[in-house]
Every structure is written in C-alpha cells, then in structure tokens.
C-alpha cells in the first residue's frame with residue numbers, strides 16, 4: 001500500500017492503491033497507485049506494455065486485480081462490481097477503435113446512445129423529448145459534428161468517428177470518462193482539436209486519457225502520470241515528467 005495517498009481516498013473520484021495483476025506469471029500491473037480528483041483531466045503516458053490499457057480494464061471491471069484497492073467516489077469498491085454495474089455508476093470508456101453505427105446518421109447514433117441509458121422497455125415507447133433534443137444538439141456542438149448531423153457515420157473521417165463515439169459516451173453522462181489513445185490515426189488538425197474538446201469535456205466531469213502523442217499531451221497542459229512495468233514511474237507537469245531521467249530512459253529516449 002502507498003501510505004502517502006491513503007488520506008486522499010475520501011475526496012478522490014478514482015483511487016487505486018497497490019493494484020497488481022498477472023497474466024501467466026507476467027505482472028502487467030505491479031502495485032499501481034494513483035488518484036484522480038473530481039473534475040480532473042489526467043494524462044497517462046508510458047511505453048508499450050506498461051499496463052495503461054490493463055489499468056482501464058481494472059477500473060471498468062473487465063479484469064479483476066489480484067491485489068489492491070480500486071475505489072470510485074471514495075466509497076464504491078469497484079473490485080466488487082461487474083462491467084455493467086460500473087458503467088451504470090457513471091464510468092464511460094472509449095476504446096481505441098471507434099465503434100459507431102456506420103449505417104446510421106450522426107444524429108441517430110447519439111439518439112441511440114441517449115436511449116441506451118433508458119433500457120429496452122422505455123425505448124419501445126419512447127419519443128424524443130425537447131430536453132433530449134437539446135441535449136443531442138449540445139453534444140453535437142461539443143464534438144464538432146453539428147454540420148454533419150444528418151450524414152451517415154460511415155462517411156465521417158476517422159477523427160470525426162472518434163469524436164462521435166466520445167459524444168455517444170457523453171450521452172450517458174459519465175462522471176468519469178476513460179479514453180485510450182484517441183488521436184492515433186488522426187490528422188494533425190484533428191489531434192489539436194481533440195485536445196481542446198477533451199479540455200471542454202473535463203469542465204463537467206473527470207477524464208483520464210492515455211496517449212503516446214507527446215505534442216497532444218503537451219497541448220492538454222495537465223498533470224501527467226508516466227507508467228512503466230505496471231507502476232507509476234513519474235507524475236507531475238509535462239516538463240517535470242519529461243525531464244525525469246527514468247522517463248527518458250524507459251520511454252522518451254527510446
């Protein structure tokens with residue numbers, strides 16, 4: 001356990017302490033401890049295989065830790081919940097590959113995402129309320145897709161599909177949004193816009209974003225956690241972390 005973070009547990013949004021998990025004897029996470037505050041935007045960097053995605057698997061209940069504590073809102077033990085319960089609690093996750101409904105319009109994708117929250121029965125008898133319409137319009141603005149609302153998702157660029165999927169997650173009003181490598185494959189302009197977009201989103205919720213693109217991380221201008229071999233190697237501002245000799249040796253200098 002990490003005694004220096006224990007006192008942060010009650011006020012944290014996300015709290016991991018001493019989290020370890022092995023796959024066939026290989027320790028993907030090795031006593032990982034870190035804390036995300038309510039409303040915080042946190043960037044996670046680190047070499048391939050450092051355990052960044054595994055960390056998200058642990059938070060979302062896809063993988064169970066062998067040891068350690070994982071708490072949401074200071075009191076909810078995520079290791080006791082399954083994936084559906086964790087999503088219901090308000091933790092949304094964006095995987096690397098966009099999973100939008102290509103044969104539906106941008107608007108319909110967002111409407112479907114809004115309905116997903118209600119469950120099948122409610123959806124059967126459901127008509128779009130003015131509030132929902134307003135919410136979809138608001139999300140369209142946030143994810144820069146107002147001008148594309150009637151287009152099929154299939155016709156969006158890769159970056160716009162990523163934004164649409166972020167919009168679909170926003171429709172579920174998560175308190176915490178986990179985003180794994182959002183700018184991989186994006187154009188430079190889309191990458192710049194994604195940093196702005198995530199900063200806007202983090203005004204109303206917490207966001208944890210994993211990325212290898214250091215220009216993007218720098219644009220975010222937030223606290224950075226560098227993972228290596230399943231634990232925290234360094235944490236702090238981008239300048240602090242990127243000048244750490246351990247970070248240079250394990251990641252940046254490669």
Ligand SMILES: Nc1ncnc2c1ncn2[C@@H]1O[C@H](COP(=O)(O)OP(=O)(O)OP(=O)(O)O)[C@@H](O)[C@H]1O
Nearest residue numbers: 023024027028046047048049050051052053054055
């Ligand atoms: N379900 C699993 N079964 C077996 N091994 C796994 C599993 N999930 C992750 N691993 C292993 O754990 C290690 C950490 O992987 P992880 O995907 O978390 O790294 P990462 O930091 O996300 O890397 P990248 O930057 O390449 O995405 C890797 O060696 C990976 O092969």
Ligand SMILES: [Mg+2]
Nearest residue numbers: 052053054180
């Ligand atoms: Mg990964």
